[in-house]
Amino acid sequence: MKINLIVMIAFLLTLTVKAQSLNDYLQIASENNPELKAIQYKYESALEKVVEVGSLPNTTISVGYFAQEVETRVGAQKAKISASQMLPWFGTLNAKQESAQFNAAAQLNNYEFAKRKLFLDVKTTYFELFELNQKEQLLVENIEILKTFESLALNELENNRSTMVDVLKIRMEKNELLNQLSTVQENLSAKKIAFNLLLNRDEKSTVLVVENVNIIYSEDFNKEQISDNPKLLQLENLKNASEKSELATKKEGLPTIGIGLDYGFIENRAVENLADNGKDIVMPMVTVSFPLFSKKYSSKQKQLQLEQKAIETTKVNTYNQLQTVFENAKSKLSNSKVSIATQIKNINEAESAKKVLLAAYETSKIDFEQLLEIQQLQLKFQLKKVISEKEYEIQKSTLEFLTKDN
Incomplete structure (x- = not known):
């Protein structure tokens, strides 16, 4: 029974580990992120606005009782x-609804852009x-490795094939790496907390990261797809909403028609054979409202026209900014690719040089200064390779943010 329980726990732990891939983290972020939830609520509110603006004004019902009766025949x-009931000019409500629909679409675009930005932040971290x-x-x-070199140098010191200076140099380099390691571990701990907060979960949650990144050099990003970026689509929808709002404002400046009905209750007269005695009064009514002395509608139209020009200008500026980001990211992506290939060659060359130096140990004295220098170079190339791999993936994610749907 205990064995079965242990196997089950191990199986569940394995599933948990496998589940923590980058895609899973993106899914967690999209479900937990409070900013996305807030924008989602705004979008749902904007959809309700479509129903609101498409409704007729309130129907007016009034009841009166004559304190002093008015005599009629x-x-x-x-x-x-x-x-x-007042009725707006033909097409007014439809124009308001279309404006609200474009505003709702702009909120949806804002949601999609925020999601892309969130995914970029998650991938970057x-x-x-x-x-x-x-x-x-x-x-x-x-x-x-330096500990091994230190032991080797101490052994050679006993055989007079190395000096205490060699040992001290190795120890100083080891101390320097220990210091770097401490800094890296502190940064790693802080970065894990930042990553968990980005996912809006407990900051102490376990974070699993891949050992190796899968560098795919065949990725092709089309700059023309920037036109479909949600930020640009949002601005386009806002402009369309403003145009429809301008049309609605123009129609609001036209006469408003009202229809109504008055019903009067008449008391019977104490008169025999009176035609229509006590007959109630029914009076249909039509009213027309003219905005003769108001400039607010023409002023509002002017405001909306200027707003459209501002949106169009912003759209052009945003498109140029996105293109600049695209070109910079593409250039850095290419540079990272070259750097990765270069560092791999350098690492192999350093490894070969180290093997040559160690092979000489069997026949002659080890040159610990050269060996230490080669080891330092190899570490330098290894660190550069890791940095370039990170940079490649971040720039690739940036290009995806600009051109591709999540």
Whole structure:
């Protein structure tokens, strides 16, 4: 029974580990992020606005009772009830609805842009964690190598094939790497907290990062797809909403028609054979409202026209900014790709040089100064490679943010 329980726990732990991939973290972020939730609520509110602006004005119903009865031929008026409804000019409500629909679409675009930005932030932090993890591993490995060199130098010191200076140089380099390791570990701890907060979860939650990144050099990003970026689509929808609002304002400046009905209650007269005795009064009504002395509608139209020009200008500026980001990211992506290939060659060359130096140990004295220098170079190339891999993935994520749907 205990064995089965242990196997089950191990299986569940395995599933948990497998689940923590970058895509899973993106899913967690999209579900938990408070900013996205706030924008979602705004979008739902904007959809309700479509129903609101498409509704007719309130129907007016009034009831009156005559404190002093008004005598008519057929009897005294006792009370009156009236109902009226104002009707906007033809097409006014439709224009308001279309404006609200474009505003709702703009909120949806804002949601999509915020989601893309969130995914870029998650990916950027994730690959910064990858860099720190790899740096930690490389420093630990190199510290162990230096410990081996130190032991070897101490042995050679006993045989007069090395000097105490060699030993001290190795120890100083080891101390320097220990200091770097401490800094990296502190940064790694802080970055994990930042990553968990980005996912809006407990800051002490376990964060698992890949050991190796899958560099795919065949990625093709089309700059023309920037036109479909949600930020630009949002501005386009806001402009369309303003145009429809301008049309609605123009129609609001036209006459408003009202229809109504008055119903009067008449009391019977104490007169025999009186035609229509006590007959109630029914009076249909039509009213027309003219905005003769108001310039507010023309002023509002002018405001909306200027707003449209501002949006169009902002759209052009935003498009230029996104293109600049695209070109910079593409250039850095290319540079990172070249750097990765270069560092791989340098790492291999340094490894070969180190093997040559160690091979000489069997026949002659080890040159610890050269060996230490080669080891330092190799670590330098390894760290550069990790940095370039991180940079490549971040720039790739930036290009995805600009051109691709999540």
